[in-house]
Amino acid sequence: xxxxxxxxxxxxxxxxxxxxLMVSRNLIKVxxxxxxxxxxxxxxxxxxxxxxxxxxLGETGGPGGRADPLPQAFVLTSIVITLAVSCFMLAMVxxxxxxxxxxDVPDDPDDELVGAEPGGTE
Amino acid sequence: MSLVTxxxxxxxxxxxxxxxxxxxxxxxxxxxxxxxxxxxxxxLVTECAMVVGxxxxxxxxxxxxxxxxxxxxxxxxxxxxxxxxxxxxxVTLAVLVYAGAQQRSGPRPDGAAAAFHPAMLIxxxxxxxxxxxxxxxxxxxxxxxLLTASYVLLTLGGTAERLRAGAPYLVVSLLSSLxxxxxxxxxxxxxxxxxxxxxxxxxxxxxAGVAAILQSLLLxxxxxxxxxxxxxxxxxxxxxxxxxxxxxxxxxxxxxVGIYAIVRVQTLLFGGHGFTTLLMWAALATMIVGILGAxxxxxxxxxxxxxxxxxxxxxxxxxxxGSSAGLxxxxxYVVHHILVQTALFLGAGLIEHLRGTTDVARLGGLARSxxxxxxxxxxxxxxxxxxxxxxxxxxxxxxxxxxxxxGGVLAAVVVAGGTLTSLLTLYAIVRIWxxxxxxxxxxxxxxxxxxxxxxxxxxxxxxxxxxxxxxxxGGDDESGTVRxxxxxxxxxxxxTAAVVLAGVLLTVAAGPLYALAGRAAGDLHDPGRxxxxxxxxTP
Numbered sequence: 001x002x003x004x005x006x007x008x009x010x011x012x013x014x015x016x017x018x019x020x021l022m023v024s025r026n027l028i029k030v031x032x033x034x035x036x037x038x039x040x041x042x043x044x045x046x047x048x049x050x051x052x053x054x055x056x057l058g059e060t061g062g063p064g065g066r067a068d069p070l071p072q073a074f075v076l077t078s079i080v081i082t083l084a085v086s087c088f089m090l091a092m093v094x095x096x097x098x099x100x101x102x103x104d105v106p107d108d109p110d111d112e113l114v115g116a117e118p119g120g121t122e
Numbered sequence: 123m124s125l126v127t128x129x130x131x132x133x134x135x136x137x138x139x140x141x142x143x144x145x146x147x148x149x150x151x152x153x154x155x156x157x158x159x160x161x162x163x164x165x166l167v168t169e170c171a172m173v174v175g176x177x178x179x180x181x182x183x184x185x186x187x188x189x190x191x192x193x194x195x196x197x198x199x200x201x202x203x204x205x206x207x208x209x210x211x212x213v214t215l216a217v218l219v220y221a222g223a224q225q226r227s228g229p230r231p232d233g234a235a236a237a238f239h240p241a242m243l244i245x246x247x248x249x250x251x252x253x254x255x256x257x258x259x260x261x262x263x264x265x266x267x268l269l270t271a272s273y274v275l276l277t278l279g280g281t282a283e284r285l286r287a288g289a290p291y292l293v294v295s296l297l298s299s300l301x302x303x304x305x306x307x308x309x310x311x312x313x314x315x316x317x318x319x320x321x322x323x324x325x326x327x328x329x330a331g332v333a334a335i336l337q338s339l340l341l342x343x344x345x346x347x348x349x350x351x352x353x354x355x356x357x358x359x360x361x362x363x364x365x366x367x368x369x370x371x372x373x374x375x376x377x378x379v380g381i382y383a384i385v386r387v388q389t390l391l392f393g394g395h396g397f398t399t400l401l402m403w404a405a406l407a408t409m410i411v412g413i414l415g416a417x418x419x420x421x422x423x424x425x426x427x428x429x430x431x432x433x434x435x436x437x438x439x440x441x442x443x444g445s446s447a448g449l450x451x452x453x454x455y456v457v458h459h460i461l462v463q464t465a466l467f468l469g470a471g472l473i474e475h476l477r478g479t480t481d482v483a484r485l486g487g488l489a490r491s492x493x494x495x496x497x498x499x500x501x502x503x504x505x506x507x508x509x510x511x512x513x514x515x516x517x518x519x520x521x522x523x524x525x526x527x528x529g530g531v532l533a534a535v536v537v538a539g540g541t542l543t544s545l546l547t548l549y550a551i552v553r554i555w556x557x558x559x560x561x562x563x564x565x566x567x568x569x570x571x572x573x574x575x576x577x578x579x580x581x582x583x584x585x586x587x588x589x590x591x592x593x594x595x596g597g598d599d600e601s602g603t604v605r606x607x608x609x610x611x612x613x614x615x616x617x618t619a620a621v622v623l624a625g626v627l628l629t630v631a632a633g634p635l636y637a638l639a640g641r642a643a644g645d646l647h648d649p650g651r652x653x654x655x656x657x658x659x660t661p
Contacts, residue, residue, distance in 0.1 A: 037300050048307045049310070070310070071307075071310060078303060085266075085273075089292060106286050
């Protein structure tokens with residue numbers, strides 16, 4: 001397998017931008033970040049296989065050999081999972097927006113309580 | 123194909139089919155309840171048959187669709203997987219009975235409650251599938267099945283408090299899934315396979331650096347799921363706000379699936395080598411940091427969440443030892459921990475059902491008012507702290523003996539840390555116990571007061587339908603007032619008692635069960651049988 005520079009850079013960029021977005025408090029940005037990293041991971045999975053002609057039974061492979069179908073099956077599964085989770089997250093963001101007119105995640109009230117009272121509730 | 127092998131996919135498919143059928147009857151909650159209980163009961167019977175079959179004749183393997191091992195999807199169950207499947211089904215079944223009884227005693231369930239039973243069954247599918255997954259990608263898919271169901275369960279009803287708690291859980295889980303998927307991509311790129319048995323032979327041929335990268339990625343991904351320090355902060359943040367039955371089943375199962383994955387990968391793929399020192403330090407830190415968090419809490423559910431994190435450290439310690447004795451103790455301790463944590467969270471749910479809160483500042487006199495609940499909470503609480511002769515003590519002794527046998531200084535330090543953690547667990551538990559059960563009911567704790575107004579979301583009784591506080595967000599007439607009940611539904615008590623008794627059974631039948639754990643650990647320690655079972659078998 002030869003390393004593909006363009007692909008590597010693209011994967012790296014998707015991960016970098018995705019991580020930047022995911023550390024946000026805004027759930028919409030987190031969702032976008034998750035989707036970008038998801039694309040990066042899918043590309044990474046594709047890059048793990050070999051390129052070539054379609055691996056169909058009975059057909060002769062091209063000069064470059066046949067593509068490895070297994071990573072492509074992985075990517076298909078992964079895309080479906082990403083879609084399902086994105087849908088759930090959008091529903092969650094929408095619900096949060098209906099309640100609070102914001103997509104930001106608030107602090108844990110219990111954490112603030114523990115921080116505010118040294119020694120707990122003794 | 124033997125009959126026992128045919129049971130293998132049945133145990134995964136049953137809850138999934140049950141979830142589909144339950145969704146069809148979502149308008150009739152009693153029907154969904156019975157479908158769910160029926161599906162899991164049959165699953166439990168098949169899994170018990172599998173344990174017996176596997177224990178006598180070795181691991182069972184099924185190649186789905188007839189595709190042979192390294193290419194196709196393989197389901198494998200060895201003793202460790204089968205034992206965990208039985209334990210997880212027992213726990214899920216008990217929680218379903220508990221939730222059903224709670225639903226019946228509460229207000230009429232609405233749309234959100236209709237999602238509860240199907241989501242629970244889908245989660246059971248994911249957990250079972252994770253235990254029998256024979257390749258990394260199937261393991262990833264199982265994780266996604268159970269995580270997606272857990273997102274739904276955690277945010278059931280969609281109240282502001284649960285959305286807040288659900289957001290970090292969701293993001294952290296997504297991140298760990300992405301790390302896991304990237305690890306799979308790199309594993310495939312390096313070896314050309316994701317089949318665990320196939321990888322067992324191929325990882326050893328890789329350059330040490332590449333193997334270390336793969337191992338560290340997998341350990342980080344599973345470490346997040348198992349709540350290993352420093353990747354454990356999400357757990358006490360998100361678990362306590364969910365409905366009591368949901369928290370109970372999460373606490374019992376989800377982190378243990380992460381531990382299962384760590385055990386499987388460490389033993390099968392990497393032969394118990396690599397990162398053992400790091401794992402020991404992580405185990406020590408998980409124990410100590412977790413239990414210090416537990417000591418600081420005044421809410422029972424939050425305290426229990428921190429002890430949950432803390433005791434993951436013991437499991438990790440057993441794995442990091444890599445010896446047969448260490449793995450034996452880990453197998454035994456995993457089962458013990460699943461049962462005990464679930465029992466404690468169910469007990470906390472009973473307290474919440476009675477008094478409308480689990481904040482010890484507002485609890486008291488429970489031992490006098492409901493002695494049966496006191497017993498049901500006390501036994502697993504002492505078990506968690508490791509009081510002899512209960513199973514927590516036996517598991518810890520097994521772990522410490524295995525740790526001292528390896529003879530390292532670090533292992534001895536972790537054993538000392540484990541003893542300290544055990545004592546601090548006892549302190550945290552006794553502190554909660556003394557205030558909630560033994561002292562007289564504090565003045566103003568019953569009937570609502572100024573204290574209660576601030577935290578409506580945690581104050582109200584959180585049955586699985588869960589939206590009552592959402593609707594009463596504006597005025598705190600219902601959600602702010604601490605409600606008291608005097609009677610507990612029989613189903614809730616019976617389900618809690620069943621899990622407590624299962625924990626006690628682990629003590630009473632410790633001899634044969636510890637021997638079974640020993641045989642399971644023998645399989646783990648010498649993966650040869652697993653590998654030949656998968657690769658040598660004809661489809």
